[in-house]
Amino acid sequence: MKKLLSFLSGFVLMAYVSSPTYAFTPLQGPILSAAAVTPNVMVMIDNSGSMDSIIWHSGYDDSVTYSTAYYCRAYGWRGCTDWREIDAGASFRPNSVVQGNCPNGQRLFNRNGDRCILMPDPVGGNSTRFDGNYLRYLIEKNIPNSSIPTDYRMNVAREVTKSIVTNNRGLRYGLFSFNVNSNQAGGSLLRDVSNLDKADGVSAAQAQANYNAFITAVDGLSSKTWTPLAEAYYEITRYFRGMTRYQGSGTGNYTSPIQYRCQRNFGIVVTDGLPTYDRTFPTNDPLRDNPKVAGGNNLPNWDGVNNDGNNLNGDNEGDTLYLDDIAQFAYEVDLLDGSTTDKAGKSFNDSSFPRQNLTTYTVGFATNNDMLRDAAAHAGGTYYTANNADQLNASLSSAINEISAKAGSGGAGASSSATLTTETYYYKTLYDPKDWRGTIEAYKLDPSTGRAGKVPNWTTDTTLVAATNTALYETFSNGKAVGLSYSNLTAAQKAALDGSVTSPLNGSSLIEWSKGVSVSGLRARSVLLGDIINSSLERLSPADKLASSVVGSTSYDAYLATKAKSMTSSLLVNSNDGFFHVLNATTGLHRYAYMPTPVFPSLKIIAATDYATSGSHRFMVDGQISVADVELNNSWATLAVAGMGAGGKGMFAVKLFGADGSNTPGALWEISAPAVSDKSNQWNDLGLTYSKPVVARMSDNKWVAIFGNGYGSFDGKAALFVVDVSDGSLIKKIVVDENKVGDAGYSASGNGLSSPQVVLNAQNQIQAVYAGDLRGNLWKVDIDTSSSRKLFSAGEGHPFTAAPLVVEKPVEKGSTNEGYLVLVGTGKLSEAADKTDKTRQAFYAIWDKPSSTATVTVSELLPQSIVGETKINDETYFTTSKSTIDWAKYKGWYLPLVYNNGDQGERVIYPAQTTLGRVVFVTAKVEANDPCESSGSGRLVELDLLSGAMLTYPVLDTNGDGRVNDDDAFAGGVNISGGLPGLPVIVDRGEKKPTQTKIILLSNGTAKFIDEKAKATGISRRIMWRQLQ
Template identity: 30%
Template sequence: MAALLLPALHAQAVDPIALPSAPLYLAGGVAPNLVVTLDDSGSMAWGFVPDKMVENAKVTSGCSYPLLYKYDEDGPLTKRYFLSGDYNTQYYNPTTTYLVPLKYDGTPYSTTFSSAYTNGFDTGSTPVNLASAYQPTLGFQPKSKQCYARHPDIDSGSSKQFSSDTVNVPAYYYRYETGGTAGCTVASKTNEACYVYTAIIGASEQQNFANWYSFYRTRNLATVSAATRAFNNLPSTMRLAWQALSSCNNFTSSSCNGWDTNISTDHRIRALSASNHKENFYKWLEKLPASGSTPLRAALGRVGAYYSTTSGTNNPYAEEPQVKEGTQHSCRANYTIMMTDGIWNGSNASGVSDNVDNTAKSLPDGTSYSPSAPFKDDNSNSLADVAFYYWANDLRTDLTNNVPRSPRALDKLVEDGKTIPTADYFNPKNDPASWQHMVTYTVGLGLTTTLPELDPALTWAGNTYTGSYADLASGTLNPLWPVTGTDKPGNVADLWHAALNGRGLFFSAEDPKSLSDAMQEMVNNIISRSSSAASIATNSKKLDTSTAIYQASFDSGNWTGELEAFAVKSDGTLGDSLWKASTKIPAAASRNIKTFNGSVGVDFAWGSISADQKALISENELNYLRGDQSKEQNKVNGTFRTRTSLLGDIVNSDPLFVSEENFGYDKLSGTEGTEYVTYIEGKSSKTPVIYVGANDGMLHAFKTSDGSELFAYVPGLIYANLPSLTKPNYSHKYYVDGAPTVGDVYYGGSAWKTVLVTPLGAGGRGVFALDISTPDTAFSESNVLWEFDGTSASSTPNDMGYPVGSASVGRFKDGKYYAVFGNGYGSANCRSGLFMVQIDAPSNVKFFDTGVGACTTSATQNGMSTPSLVDYDGDRITDAIYAGDLQGKLWKWDVTSATNSVWGFAAGGKPMFTTASGQPITAPVEVGPVPSDASGKAMVYFGTGRYLLNGDETNKTVQTFYGLLDEDKVVTSLNKQSIGYEDANARVVFDGNDGTVNWKSQQGWYLDLLPPSGTAQGERVLSVPLLRFGRVIFNTSIPSADPCVLGGTGWLMELDAATGGNLTYSALDMNSDGLFNEGDYVVIGQDNKGNDIKSPVAGKASGSMSLNQPTVITAGAKEYKFNSDIKKGISIITEKSGTSNPRSSWRQLQ
C-alpha cells in the first residue's frame, strides 16, 4: 500500500477541527511585509487621461471650488472625443464592466442611476439623478464639490464656455466609429465627425454607468476602487503598511490622515488580522487626498529605510509589530507597491545619492555585480537607483540570509550545492536575493503615450516583459534613462526601470479597468511569491512497478501539480524522466470527464449537470475547469485565473498503480472463485493506469506508458468550492485530496469488477467509488457508482469528518464487499468512528461509533484514521479491522461472523490499547505474524504523533513506536526499548530485558522516540510501517520549529520486529560500499580495556523530512528503498534483502 501523508488540521476552541487550506510543512510560513504607496497629487482629481489631453487648463479666478478650469476656444471641452472612452480612457467605456468597490469586510458599495453619489466613498455627498441631471467631470476634488464640462451638441447654450452653471442633461457618451464618408480610421481619433452620441439605455447599462460615475470617473476614485478590490483578499496574515506621496508620510508616527482629518489611522506595519488594521487601511483609502505634489523618490526611499529598521516594536520584522518585538524571522520578505499618475519630481531619497545601478559591487551573497543592462544608467539619484539600492544591499546584516528566492527553483539549485547561472541570476524576471531586501512594484496611470518622449523606440505592450523589454534586457536598446532634476513626461520610464532594478513588476494603466487589473496582478504576484514556500515541494507520494518510480509533486507558487515517471536502472538508481503528466492533458473538448449529479453519473458538461449544481457553478466556470483557457486573464477581456498548467497540485493523494493485481479470490468457493480466475486472466490485456487526486477538482487516470490522461472525475460533493479555482486571487483549497484504493468486487453476486474508492480527504466530507474495470476503452457515466457523505440508516452527516488518508476494500464473511474507512477529522460531533459501505449496494452502511470524543475543547476532539483489514487464515476473507484515533486509542473490530449484525468492537468493546498520555495515532497500522515464541492473533505495529494542526510543528511531546501482540484482549504490559546511541548519521537501540520480550507477562514492546540526551526533538511517526524479513521499518519525522526552514529532518528506522530491539547484523549499507558487514557498524563506546565497542545500526538519519512509507524494489541479495522527501528529493538506500516470511497463511489485505 502506498504511503499516506496527512494534511494539517486547525483546532478551534469548541468547533470541530477545521482543516487548513495548505500543507503544514511548507516553509515560508512567515508572512511577508507589504507597504503600499498611493499618489495623492493634485492631478489625481482629473477626469481625463492622458495629461496632455488638457494642456491649456488653469484655475478660474474666484472659483469657490478647489478645481475649476476654463479653456480657450480650441480647448478639448468643445470636442466630442473628450467624452468618449475611445480617446479619453478615463471616461465611460460601454465595453468595460465597472465592478463596484468593496468595503474592508468584503461587502460591496452601492450606487444607483437615479441617485448616484458624486463620491461613492462619501455617502454624505449630494447624489445626482443621471437620467436628467448629468454633467461630465473635468476634475473633482474628493473633499469638495465637482466642476463640470459640457459638449456643444448637448449644451448649445454655452458651446464655447466652461463654467460652473447648472445646465443638466441625461447621461451620455460618444462612441468612435470607423469607416463612413468622414474617412474615420484608427489613426483619426481626433476627427469629431467620427463620434456618435449615445444615450444610456437599459437597466444594465444604466447601473454600469452609475458605477463608473460614483467610483471610477476620476483618477482618484478609480485608484481607490481598484485598491479596495485588489487588497480585499490579501491573506489575513499579510503584514501591511501604507502611505501617500505627500501626506501620511512618516513611519515613526501612528497618526495618518486622509482628506478627512477627523479620521486618523495607524498606518505602520501590522498583520491584517490585527485589531481594526484592515478596517483602518480602508478608512484611509476611502479618504485618499488629491492635492499634493509627486515626490516619488523620497516616498520609495522612506519604504526602504523603514525595511532597514533593526529593533523596537515598530520594526517591520517584529513578531507582532506595534505590540511586541519578539522573534525577528530572517526569511520575512519585503514588498512595496507604488502607484502614480505623474512624473516624479521633488525630493531625493534620503541616503541614496549616487548612481547606484552603474557602480560595481559585491552583492551580499558574494556575487559580483558589474553594471549591465537593463539595470545600469548614466544618472544618479533616480527612482531606479533607489529601487536598486534597497534590492542590492542587505537591509538587516544581523539576520541570516534565507529569504525565499523567486522562482523557488533557484533555492533548489543552491540546496543541491549548485551555483545559480549568471544568466538566471541577472534576469530581471528572477529574484535571486536571499538577503533582506525590498522588491519594488510600480504602476503608472495614463503614462503609456509619454514613454516614447524619452526614446521613440521605447514601447509598452501590456506587461513588464513585452514591448521593448527584450531590447532593454539585452542592451540593444539603451535609452537615455530620465535625468534627475528635470520634470518631463519621459520620466515615466523610470517607473519601468525601477521595477526591473527592484525585481518586481511595472504596469502602465490607461483606464480604470487596466488599473484595476494591474493592482490585482501585483497583489496576486506578491501572494504567489510569498506562498511559494516549496516551489517544487513534493507530497512524497510514489509507488513502483519494479521498473519505474512515479512521483507526484506540486508548485505552491502557482498551485500546479506534476506526476512524473522515472526509469529505474538495474543498479537501483534512477534513470531519466519518462514523461510528465502535466504535458499530456487533452484539449478541453476532447477530455473524458465524468461527474455525479446527485443521483447518477453524467458528463461534466453544462447540459448534463443538475439544476442544483448549476446554481453553484456557471457554464464558463465549468468550461474553465474542463481546460478552456480562453477566458483567463492573459486573454482579451479574460477574467479567470491564468494557469500555467491544467494539472492542479497533488498534495496528499497517493498515486495508485493499477494493472494486473490479483487479490487471491480464486480461493473463494463456487462460481465466485472460479470466475475470478477468468477475470484475472483478462486483466493481462488491460492498460496499466496511474490514478491520483488533484486539487484542480478532479481524480485523474493516466496511462502509464506515456502519461496521457484517459479520463477524469469531478465529485459532486465539491461543487460549492469549484468556482474558487477560477478566481484570480485564488487562495489554495483542497478538492480531491485523499488517496485512491483499488479492489476487485464480485458485483451484485454475478460479475467481477475492479472498483476504485477515494476519500476526498481535506477536500470534503465524503467518499466516492468508480468502476475502473475498463478505464482505457469504456469509462462512461455508468462507471460512476456512488458518492457517500455520511447519510445512511445507521449514520448521519454529523458522523462524517474529512476522511483523510485512504479507504480499504475487502470481502467479508457475509459474502459482501465493503469499502471501509475512518470517519476522519472534523466531524460535527467530534467523535471517532468507522464506516463500512457495501460496494454494490451503497445504501447498506454500517457505522461503528466509538463514543469517544467531544467538541468541548480542542483536546477532547477525536477522529478515526485509515483502517487496516486483516485475513488471519489465508482464505482472502477479512477477519478483523484495526484503526487508531486522535485520542490515542487503538481499536479492533471482530468481523468473523457470517451474520454482519453481530460485527462489532473486539476486546470487550474497549480499545485494544491506549497510548501513553493519549499519544495520537494518525497513520495506519501494519499487522504482521506472531513471533515464534508467542501465541496470539497477530502483531500490530504503529507509531504515534500528530502533524495535523497549526502549532504541531513546535510540539515536543515524546512520541512512541509500538509493537503489540493481539490476544483478543486489552494490552496492558510492554517491554521498553530505548535509543542508546545517536550521532549525526546513525542510531543504535539498547535492548531492555536482555533483548527479549517475556510473552507470558508482556504483550509486546515500545520504543520512545527520545535521543540519549533526553531532550525531546518533536520526533513522531506519520506513515505506515513496513515489514520486511523479520524487520519493522518506519520513517520518523522531526518538523522544524523554525518557520523559515522547510519541513525538517527525520530517521529511517529498522528494528527487530519481534522485540523492537537492535538488529544483530548490518541491514543498512552505511558506508555505501555495496556490502553489508562490520564496515557499516558504528562505535558506541569502549570496554574496560579501551577497545571499541561496535554495533549494527538501527537508524539512519534523513537530511530532509519524509512523510511516507519507503518504496522497496528487490534485486537479489539487495533491495533498494526509495524515500521521497518534501523537497522533491528522492534518496535511495541500499539494504540487505532476506527470505520470504515463513507464515504464508497470514495476510494483511490492505
C-alpha cells in the same frame, strides 16, 4: 533550468454561533514552505456611532428610494396631531416616533392609513438608529413586524467575529478600532496579534488566555465615535513596523507582531460607512515617498491620483477617501528592513523573502462603495459586502479561508507523495509551485542494480497536454455519474458555477477549462495535470491479486485470468486540478478523469488568471486511493475508492475494470458531508477525508469500504464509516469517541479517526478493524457488533495519523492463539503548528492479546532507544538498544523518536511495512528552528518486528559495495537528510543477489536508493492480502 519540487467558506449562523468545525486547519499548500508559518491577522472593526443602526430586513435595497410615508411626532386623544414626512436621508431613533395607540415596541406611521411598525431598541436607551429610507421600505412593502430584524450592527459584528475566530483559532489575531478619546482621531490597538491556539513557544494555557482576552476586547466594543478609516489603518502599519504611536493610545513603541521573514500579514476592515474626520497624517513617515509617483511625501495620497474625495479639508462623510491609498501603501512598502532579524536569527532582508507587507481584506457592512473595493484590489485582498448576520458571517468566513490559503505563498515548499513500482519501472510525482503543475515521471530500473536512469522514459509534462488529451471526463449529477458537461448538471450546480464568475464567463467556461480547453479570461496552462502533494500514486496492474474466492467458488480465479489478459496497466492519482486521474502506465497518456462535486465551488479559484502568481494554493482532490477487487452484483470488478484529503469532506468510488474485460472506467458513487452542520444528515460527522479506505468482505460476504471520518468534522467526533462498496450507501457509522463537552478527556480542538487497517480471514472477511485518532488513542472495532474498545492510549499531543500495520503474534509454547501485534507511530504534519511542534513522539508495537479488554499503557511496553550514531561513507547510521522482550511481563514495545534527549520534532506520518520478519518505517523531521526553510530530514528505521531490538545481523549496505554481508556494520537504520523521506518502495533484487532495494522519494524531488539484506528471519505474517510492492 526549471526546478521541479516533489511533491471555510460558508458557516450557518445559529444565534450568531456558526457550526463548529473544530480547530483542525490544514495548510492550503505544501507543509515544507512558508505556509507552515502561522499568518498574522489584524481585525479592525468600525465602532462609529452608525454601528448602532438596526440590521436591515433581507429584502431592503439601500440603492432604491422608497415611497413617501409619514411618522407621528405627537399624539392626542383624537389620534396623531403631528404627522411629518419621513426624510429618506435622515436617521431616526425609537423615541423619534410616538407609540400612539400601537402595542409596546411599535411606533405609529402612515401611508394610505395608519400603520404600527416595530422599532426594536436592542442598543437600549432609545439609541438604536433607523435610516429614514429603511422605514419607508418597511411601510411600503408592508413587512410583517414578526419578520423585522431585532439586532443591531455592532452586536452582529461582535458575535460573528467571535464565532469566526473561535472556529478558526489556528491563525494569529489582533484587534483594532477607532479612538474614542476627546479628538476621536485615528485608531488604537485593543489586542496585540497573538496565538489563540497552542503553538511552538505558546502553551495551551497561554493560548487560551490570549483567546479569552481577544473575546473580551471584542465584547467591549461599543458605537461611540467617528469613522477615521484611513487614519486608523495607517496606525496599523506603524504597529506592524514596530514604530512609535502616532494617534494610537498608550505609550512607547509598538512591538511588531511579525516573527519570521516569510510570515504573511493580513488586515480585515469591517465598516458600515464612508469615512469621517479622516485626513490627519504625519509628514515625517520614513517610508512616505512612493518611488512610483513623482515628487515626494506621498502620504496620504499614496498613488498620486486625485480621486480622494471632494473636500480634502472637510470632515463630513465621504469628504476624504484615503483608505485605498493607505491599504496600497501597506501592501507595497517593506514593513521591516534588514536592520533586525527574525526569530530564526535571519535578516528580514533575506533574498528569499525580501519584503514583509500587509494584505487587506474589506467588508462593507450595510454599505457598498468603491473605496472599500479599491482598498482590497490595490492591496492583494478581496472586497465583500454584507447586510445581515448571515452575510457578514459568510464574508468573514471567506476572508479567513482565503487568508489560510494564501499563507502558503511565501516560500518554495518541497514535499513528496507516495510512489509505486513494478518489476521494471519506478514512478514518482512532483509539483512546481511556479504554476502549480503536477508531474508524473516514469523511470526504468536497471535489472542488475535496481537503480533508475537519469532521464525519465516518459513524463506527463509532454503526455498530458491539450493536444493529446482524449480522456473520458465524468462527475455526479442528480445522484448518478454523468459526462462532465455543463448541460448535464443540475440547475443548482449550474447556478453555483455561474454565480462564481462574472460575464462573459459562466459555469460552462469553468467546466470546459477544467478539461483542458483554453478559455479567454481564465488561467492559461501548457500542462493539464495539477499539483500532486499528498495523494498516493497507485498502480492498476493486471498481475495484482487483490482478493480471494469464497470457499467452493472458482469465479475469482477466472477473473484473474481475464485481468491478466485484458486489463490496461494504469496509474491512479488525485490532483489539485480537481480530478481523480487514470493514466496509461506504459505511455503516460490520459485515460480517465473524475471530478467530485464538492470541488465545484473552488474551480473559480484555481482557474483565476493570477492563481499561479498570486501565491495562492487550494487543495482540491488530495486524498489517499485504495484499489481492490470486489464482487459487484455477483460479478467481479476492480475499483478505486478515494478521499479528498484537505480538499473536502467527500469519498468516491470508480470502477476501473470488469469481468467482461471492459477497460472503460466509470464512477460508481460519491458521498459528502453537508455544507453546514445538519445532524439529520447521515454524513454530518464526515470530516476532511484524509483516511485511506480499506475494501473487504463483512462476515455476511457483503463487500464494504471502511474509512475513518477524518479531521475537522462539525462535531469533532472520531468515527468509523462502513459503506456498501457497490453504491456508497451507509451500512453503519461506529462512533469511537463522541468528544462531548463534559466528557472525561474532552478536547476543544476536536477529534477524528485516521486510516484503518483490518484483520482478514482466508475468505477476505473482516475479523477486526484497527485505527488511531488525533487524540493519541488506538482503537479496535468489531463492525459486526458495532462495538469498539480503546486498545492503547499514547496521550494527547501524540496523534495517530498513519494506518497501523497488523501482524500475527507468534504462538508461544502451550498456546493456540496469541492475537496480533499492532504497529504504528505517532505524529502529524498537516497544520501550521505541526512544523514547529517538538513534542516527543514514538513508534509503538501493541499486543492485542485474546480475551484482554484493558487499555494498554506505555508503562506496560518494553522501551527501546536510539543509543548511538556513526558516520560511514558520508552516511550517518544509528544503532538502537537490543533489549529482549518477556511476553509474560510486557504487552509490546516502543521506540521514542529522540537521540540524546534532543527533541527535534521527529514523528511518523506514513504506515509501517514488514518484510522478512522486520518492521520498516520512516520518520519525518522538519527544521523546527526556522520554519521559513523548506528542508526536512528523517530516518529509515529497520528493527526486529517482535521486540523492537536492533537486528542481530547487518541489514544495511554500510560500505556501499552493493551487497549486505559481514563486512557491513550493525545498524538500526540510517539518517536521511536533504528532504522528508516518503513511504519506501521495496524492490526485491532476486535470488541471485539476495538484496532488497528500498527506494525513498525525498521532498526535494530526488530518489534515494538503499540496499538492504534480503534474508528471511522472522515468522510473523501480515494479515492484509495486498502484496507488498
